[in-house]
Amino acid sequence: MSRAALRQVVPVVQTTVFDAYIGGLAPSGRRGITSLLSRSASILKGGADAADYPWEQLNYAAVAKVRAAMLDNGYAVSTVNMALSALRGVAQTAFNLNSMNAETLARIRSVKRVSGDIQRKGRALDKQDIRALIQAAKQHPQPVRRCRDVAIVLTLCGTGLRAGELVKLERRDYDNGILTVRQGKGRKYREIHVADAVDKAIRTWLKISANEADSALFSRIQRSGKVAGQPLTTTGVTGILEQLQHASGIAGFTPHDMRRTFITRLLEQGVDINTVRQLAGHSDISTTTRYDYRGEGMKAKASQSLRCW
Numbered sequence: 001m002s003r004a005a006l007r008q009v010v011p012v013v014q015t016t017v018f019d020a021y022i023g024g025l026a027p028s029g030r031r032g033i034t035s036l037l038s039r040s041a042s043i044l045k046g047g048a049d050a051a052d053y054p055w056e057q058l059n060y061a062a063v064a065k066v067r068a069a070m071l072d073n074g075y076a077v078s079t080v081n082m083a084l085s086a087l088r089g090v091a092q093t094a095f096n097l098n099s100m101n102a103e104t105l106a107r108i109r110s111v112k113r114v115s116g117d118i119q120r121k122g123r124a125l126d127k128q129d130i131r132a133l134i135q136a137a138k139q140h141p142q143p144v145r146r147c148r149d150v151a152i153v154l155t156l157c158g159t160g161l162r163a164g165e166l167v168k169l170e171r172r173d174y175d176n177g178i179l180t181v182r183q184g185k186g187r188k189y190r191e192i193h194v195a196d197a198v199d200k201a202i203r204t205w206l207k208i209s210a211n212e213a214d215s216a217l218f219s220r221i222q223r224s225g226k227v228a229g230q231p232l233t234t235t236g237v238t239g240i241l242e243q244l245q246h247a248s249g250i251a252g253f254t255p256h257d258m259r260r261t262f263i264t265r266l267l268e269q270g271v272d273i274n275t276v277r278q279l280a281g282h283s284d285i286s287t288t289t290r291y292d293y294r295g296e297g298m299k300a301k302a303s304q305s306l307r308c309w
Contacts, residue, residue, distance in 0.1 A: 017055040021093040028164040036083045037090065040066045055090045056099035060107035063087050067111060080114045122257045124264040124293035125250075130157055132248035139247065142225040144208055149240055151198075151205040152218060155179075156255065158198040160262030160280050163234040163255040169217035174202055181281065190281050263291040 018037070022030050037050035043066050045053060066087065070080045091108045094100035125133075130153065137149035155161065161169075165181055173180045177199045179192045194202070202217075209219065209227045216231030232240075237255055245252060259280070266276045277288040 015097070016051075017090060017094045017097060017099060018051055018053070020097060021055075021090045024093070028162065032082075033086050033089075036079075036086045039070070040083055040087060043069045056094045056097075058087065058091050058094065058100070058108060059104055060111065063091075063108050063111045067114070071114065077114045077116045084111060084113060122254060122260050123251075124261045125157065125253060125257060129248075129250045129253075130261070132250050133241075133244045136244045136247040142221070144225055144227060145221050147201075147205045147208050148218060148221060149244065151201040152237065152240060153244070153258075154198045154201045155194075156258035157261045157265075158195050159192045160259045162259060163237045166218065166237060167216075167232045167234055170215045171206065171217050172215070174206070174217060188281050188283070190278070192279060260291050260293055263288060264293040267292055268294055 022034060025033060034050050037053075041048040041050050041053035044062050063084065067080060067084060070083060075083075088109055091100060091105050095102065095105045133153050134150055137153060138146050140146045140149065152166070156163075156166065159179055161179075161181065169179070169181075173182065177194055179194055179202075181188075181190050181192065205218075218232045218237075220228040220230050220232055220236065222228050234255070241253070241255055241258075263276055263280055266279065267273065273285060273288055277285045280288055280291070282288045
């Protein structure tokens with residue numbers, strides 16, 4: 001059969017710029033980037049969302065308009081810069097698909113990031129907070145629920161996992177005190193040697209749920225107390241932590257605050273920041289510094305103990 005005939009038989013699949021860009025991102029980051037692109041699309045074209053906006057028509061003026069509009073609407077500096085990064089990424093994808101010329105791409109890249117202080121979000125939980133959460137988890141009437149929730153609290157604050165990484169863990173990812181993160185943000189692979197308390201909690205959970213066929217490390221639990229055959233979701237993890245927060249009476253926090261807690265505790269214990277960066281799965285050490293929630297007391301102690309004479 002001739003090539004011309006083959007082209008008539010085999011349909012040509014058209015990949016949109018948006019689909020190609022989102023498809024190249026790690027699953028854990030797709031929702032956030034899609035949301036930012038949808039905000040940008042609605043600014044540029046009322047009622048449009050990320051999936052149906054013609055990104056190949058993006059240009060310098062459009063990106064500058066998004067930047068200005070988001071600042072006028074009071075978006076945080078970090079959010080505006082993330083949107084600009086997403087727009088640069090989708091423009092690069094359009095160029096790669098031969099849907100945008102090099103000059104337009106260069107001009108889009110020239111739109112300046114927003115400078116200024118980035119407002120710190122969240123908090124690091126102190127030791128009393130963690131103990132209160134564990135105690136609240138131990139009060140649940142279902143033994144299987146007690147074991148799972150204690151393991152979740154200790155794993156999050158003891159490994160610095162993102163909620164999205166936690167729910168993707170499989171039983172095979174934990175072996176002899178080593179937790180393997182195969183699907184980290186940016187598709188980064190890392191191994192974490194856990195503390196004894198975390199190891200004990202995970203082992204206890206694995207033992208009590210050993211007869212279940214599900215491969216997920218942390219599974220859902222039915223109201224009857226039976227371990228379900230489906231893995232937890234990030235929404236489920238958030239709900240569990242909210243219940244424990246209310247039961248313990250501590251101040252509100254998010255799952256990501258457990259990650260801030262992990263990084264802050266390591267820095268407090270004198271672990272060098274590059275090692276902390278690797279444990280957290282950060283590519284850039286400047287990202288790790290934004291998770292440093294050591295208090296003023298630590299700064300005062302450091303300066304007062306200085307001996308340079």
